[in-house]
Amino acid sequence: MSKQFAVIGNPIEQSRSPELHHAFAQKMGLDLNYSKRLAPLDGFLANIQEFFSQGGIGLNVTVPFKEQAFAACAVLTERAKIAKAVNTLWMVDGQLHGDNTDGQGLVDAIRALDWSLDQTDVLIIGAGGATRGVIYPLVQAGVKKIVIANRTLARAEQLVADLKTAVPQATLQAIGLDALEGQFDLVINATSASLSGDALVLPETLQFQHAYEMAYGKPSTFLDQAKARGVPTSEGYGMLVGQAIESFSIWNGIKPNLKDFL
Numbered sequence: 729m730s731k732q733f734a735v736i737g738n739p740i741e742q743s744r745s746p747e748l749h750h751a752f753a754q755k756m757g758l759d760l761n762y763s764k765r766l767a768p769l770d771g772f773l774a775n776i777q778e779f780f781s782q783g784g785i786g787l788n789v790t791v792p793f794k795e796q797a798f799a800a801c802a803v804l805t806e807r808a809k810i811a812k813a814v815n816t817l818w819m820v821d822g823q824l825h826g827d828n829t830d831g832q833g834l835v836d837a838i839r840a841l842d843w844s845l846d847q848t849d850v851l852i853i854g855a856g857g858a859t860r861g862v863i864y865p866l867v868q869a870g871v872k873k874i875v876i877a878n879r880t881l882a883r884a885e886q887l888v889a890d891l892k893t894a895v896p897q898a899t900l901q902a903i904g905l906d907a908l909e910g911q912f913d914l915v916i917n918a919t920s921a922s923l924s925g926d927a928l929v930l931p932e933t934l935q936f937q938h939a940y941e942m943a944y945g946k947p948s949t950f951l952d953q954a955k956a957r958g959v960p961t962s963e964g965y966g967m968l969v970g971q972a973i974e975s976f977s978i979w980n981g982i983k984p985n986l987k988d989f990l
């Protein structure tokens with residue numbers, strides 16, 4: 729039987745992970761089977777136990793179980809500890825290991841666009857789990873200053889307070905969404921505004937060289953405004969592929985080239 733992998737979530741039908749992992753496996757000449765698992769909202773732990781007890785090798789975790797996965801792990805990577813969320817699980821000697829590959833996926837997607845991160849100033853709009861998960865990998869990739877702008881300022885301030893000691897080599901700042909201004913190399917939209925069809929307004933006092941939208945396949949007023957200014961833009965498909973590649977490389981010890989799958 730081929731090695732078993734899966735993604736677990738609720739809902740799960742929309743997940744692109746099986747097609748991505750099968751494409752990576754084909755490119756790398758590996759034989760594996762990657763399926764979708766719909767876990768009941770109160771049945772996450774039982775579901776992952778069943779998967780690993782049946783010999784499963786690796787699981788990806790998606791909404792709404794990433795925090796439960798984090799809590800369930802006996803061993804966590806540094807970036808998963810900082811993210812407080814886990815999207816990649818595997819077993820070693822009966823111990824559940826967890827990592828979070830979302831941030832590295834974003835870094836790899838930005839590099840695949842040939843946008844530099846080294847010594848840059850980055851503005852991230854949003855202060856939820858998506859933002860928390862990418863701060864440490866962005867700083868590891870060379871970002872020197874991150875400003876977190878959020879509709880609810882207190883949430884951005886809390887995130888900065890939480891993460892400051894984890895990234896001592898960078899400057900972290902919190903601002904309200906109504907106070908967007910300054911010059912940035914890159915602006916990242918990590919809000920769920922595009923997913924819910926809401927508009928984000930970028931004032932003229934805000935200047936930036938590149939714009940990355942974490943969502944993909946949805947209309948984005950954020951990207952519309954960036955395009956109107958003529959700066960290079962990207963939606964988040966590359967990040968999706970990037971996080972999948974990083975999970976694949978943890979499990980299989982071999983890292984496909986992101987540019988081959990965009």
Ligand code: ATR
Pocket residue numbers: 853854855856857858859878879880881883905918919920921924926927928
């Ligand atoms: P995720 O885990 O995807 O980050 P989340 O924790 O629900 O999801 O966070 C969603 C983020 O999008 C928050 O920063 C939220 O702002 P608030 O903290 O003020 O709620 C932001 N967000 C959602 N809809 C928004 C909108 N219409 N305009 C601005 N920010 C929005």
